[in-house]
Amino acid sequence: xxxxxxxxxxxxxxxxxSGAKLVAGVDEVGRGSLFGPVVAAAVVLDSSxxxxxxxxxxxxxxxxxxxxxxxxxEHSVAWAIAAVDSxxxxxxxxxxxxxxxxxxxxxxxxxxxxxxxxxxxxLDFEIPQRAIIHGDALSASIAAASILAKVERDRMICxxxxxxxxxxxxxxKGYSTxxxxxxLREHGPSPLHRQSxxxxxxxxxxxxxxxxxxxxxxxxxxxxxxxxx
Numbered sequence: 378x379x380x381x382x383x384x385x386x387x388x389x390x391x392x393x394x395s396g397a398k399l400v401a402g403v404d405e406v407g408r409g410s411l412f413g414p415v416v417a418a419a420v421v422l423d424s425s426x427x428x429x430x431x432x433x434x435x436x437x438x439x440x441x442x443x444x445x446x447x448x449x450x451e452h453s454v455a456w457a458i459a460a461v462d463s464x465x466x467x468x469x470x471x472x473x474x475x476x477x478x479x480x481x482x483x484x485x486x487x488x489x490x491x492x493x494x495x496x497x498x499x500l501d502f503e504i505p506q507r508a509i510i511h512g513d514a515l516s517a518s519i520a521a522a523s524i525l526a527k528v529e530r531d532r533m534i535c536x537x538x539x540x541x542x543x544x545x546x547x548x549x550k551g552y553s554t555x556x557x558x559x560x561l562r563e564h565g566p567s568p569l570h571r572q573s574x575x576x577x578x579x580x581x582x583x584x585x586x587x588x589x590x591x592x593x594x595x596x597x598x599x600x601x602x603x604x605x606x
Contacts, residue, residue, distance in 0.1 A: 382433075382511060382514040382515055383515070384431055384432045384433070384513075384514055384515060384516065384517055384520050385515070385516075385517060386516075386517050387515070387516075388494050388507060388509060388512075388515070388516045388518075389402075389422065389424070389494070389516065389517065389518055392492040392494070392505075392507075393424065395492075395505075397491045397492035397505070398491060399421050399454065399455075399488055399489070399490045399491050399492070400421065400422070400490060400491075400492045400493075400494060400518060401419045401420065401421045401455075401483060401486060401490035401492070401493050401494070401518065401522075402419070402420050402421075402422070402493075402494045402495075402512075402516055402517070402518025402519035402520070402521055402522045403417065403418070403419045403420075403479050403482060403483060403493055403494065403495045403496065403500070403519065403522050404417065404418060404479075404495075404496040404512065404513050404519050404520075404522040404523040404526060405417040405418075405475045405478050405479055405496070405526060406434065406523065406526040406527045406530050407526075407530050407550075407551070408471055408475055409552060409553075410534075410550060410551035410552050410571075411551050411552065411553060411557065411561075411570055411571055411574050411576055411577055412463070412534065412537075412544065412546060412551030412557075412567070412569055412570050412571065413462075413463055413530070413533065413534050413537065413546075413551050413569055414460040414461055414462045414463060414466075414478075414530065414533065415460070415461050415466060415471065415474050415475050415478050415530075416458065416459070416460045416478060416526045416527075416529055416530035416533070417458070417459050417460075417475070417478035417479040417481070417482040417522070417526055418456065418457065418458045418459075418482050418521075418522040418523070418525035418526040418529070419455075419456065419457050419479070419482040419483045419485070419486055419490075419522055420449060420453050420455075420456045420518055420521040420522045420525060421453055421454040421455045421456070421486065421488060421490055421518070422453055422454065422517060422518050422521060423452055423453060423454050426452045428445065428448050428449060428452060428517070428521065430445055431445065431517045431520040431521055431524070432513075432514065432520050433511075433513040433514040433520060433523060434513065434520070434523040434524045434526070434527035434528075435513075435523075435527075436514075437524070439531070442524050442527060442528050443528060445521075445524050446524050446525055446528040449521045449524060449525055450525070453521065454488055455486045455487050455488040455490075456486070456521075456522075456525060457482050457483070457484075457485035457486045457487075458482060458485075458525055458526060458529050459478050459479075459481035459482040459484075459485060460478060460529075460530075460533070461474040461475075461477050461478045461481075462569075463569050463570065463571045463572075465477075466571050466573065467571060467572050467573040470573070471571075471573075475498070476498060476500060476501075479495065479498065479500055480500050480501060480502070482522075483500065483502065490504065491504065491505070492504065492505050492506065492507075493505070493506035493507070494506070494507055494509060494512060494516050494518050494519055495507070495508050495509070495512065495519070496508075496509060496511075496512035496513050496519050496522075496523070497509065497510050497511075497512060530550070531550055534546050534547075534550045534551055535547050537569060541567045541569070543560045543563075543564050544556075544557055544560045544561075544567070545557055545560065553576055558576055561576060561577065561580040562580060562581065565580045565581070566580050
């Protein structure tokens with residue numbers, strides 16, 4: 378269905394017609410992953426410059442995403458990227474972590490937008506905004522945000538692949554592939570897995586990190602300090 382949707386400037390034009398001048402598209406990626414952060418981006422496109430080929434990042438080959446991401450960074454009025462790590466996701470749940478990442482991305486823009494187009498959510502801003510279901514497949518601004526967030530998150534996850542090679546992170550980006558799930562069953566989760574996600578906490582092998590902490594000698598001042606926080 379997503380492939381049949383047309384990504385256009387329809388929603389941006391409606392916002393511009395209402396008097397808005399700086400329309401920011403906002404989206405997140407990594408919401409369904411088992412590993413690592415959820416990453417969000419906010420992008421204010423230049424109304425006088427058209428970046429061709431914008432669409433939902435999930436429908437684009439990785440090489441094409443990289444090319445488009447460079448064009449977005451070069452030709453947008455403003456853009457920003459924010460991430461919320463796995464520990465925070467476990468604390469506040471993935472829905473609130475996604476909203477937090479989006480909120481931080483908008484807050485980090487060097488140019489303050491006067492209208493927001495957000496993929497399927499509303500954010501805590503006193504700014505006119507519109508939540509659009511399948512926004513990354515319908516709105517060019519949201520698609521641009523989706524592409525930036527996807528490229529950045531993939532880069533972050535690939536950096537962890539040599540640290541935790543057993544999970545195949547470079548290829549699955551932390552999602553529930555058969556290889557990833559098999560590795561979780563055999564080896565248990567890493568410290569950067571989302572412990573609140575069922576395939577992770579159901580893994581039969583405990584984290585090595587937890588075992589390491591339990592083996593610390595009694596009276597360790599660092600442990601005492603951590604316990605007091």
